[in-house]
Amino acid sequence: MTDLRKRTLHLPDGEADKRRTTLGLLPTGRRYRRAFEPGCSLGLMTRLLAERCDEVVAWDVSETAVSRARERCRDLTGVEVCRGAVPASWPDGRFDLVVLSEIGYFLQEEELARTLRLTVDALVEDGIVLLCHWRHPVDGWALDGEDVNAVFASSPSLRVEGTHEADDFVAIMLSRPGAGAP
Structure with a gap:
């Protein structure tokens, strides 16, 4: 991580920086x-x-x-x-990008597992999943951000392409490999 990126993480508007950092994991120009x-x-x-x-x-x-x-x-x-x-309902159609930011730990384990299945099923080949979650325990909820990211990262249908760890959040980018991918 460059010194500039480290400094950027401590700007007063941490939420805006978190959004920029998370989207910064996406492939440039896509x-x-x-x-x-x-x-x-x-x-x-x-x-x-x-x-x-x-x-x-x-x-x-x-x-x-x-x-x-x-x-x-x-x-x-x-x-x-x-x-x-989600996961009670899901939009029709396919997506080449699904962004789950700050919502996974509000789900129960079985709801998170269903959300993962719905996400994978809705992704086109080479589709991207972008996650961003708070790193610290969330009072009153069974899951935290680390749990959510681990569930998605352990899916055999997805491949981790990049991560960004800050003091308070972790962003992770995963892809659904296309046909013929290793």
Whole structure:
């Protein structure tokens, strides 16, 4: 890690830096046809995803968050913000990018396993899964970010392509290898 990147991790707006760092794991110059972002919250990551994606499907369980995300993304084409919760439901179609940021530890173990299956099934060949989770234990929840990342990283259907570890979060990029991949 360069000195510049280390310094960047300690900027006052740590959430903005976390989003930039997480998206920085994606291959440079690659454009995505269709992305899914469950747990989009206020749409901050959604806006950044829209810069690299033709279409973004963003969900949140909170109607307040959905309203704010819609307002934040109203000027963007190709962004659909809806109320929804994984793994109880999942959008139709295939995705070449799925972003799970700060939501995995709110799931029970069996829900996380189902979310993993749904994610893998919805990915096109060479599709990308991007995870970002808090590193510390989350009070009242069975899972923490390390658990969530480990479940996805241990999937035989996905390959870890890159990680970024900061003091408070870990971001990990995984791919679904295409035909003929080792």
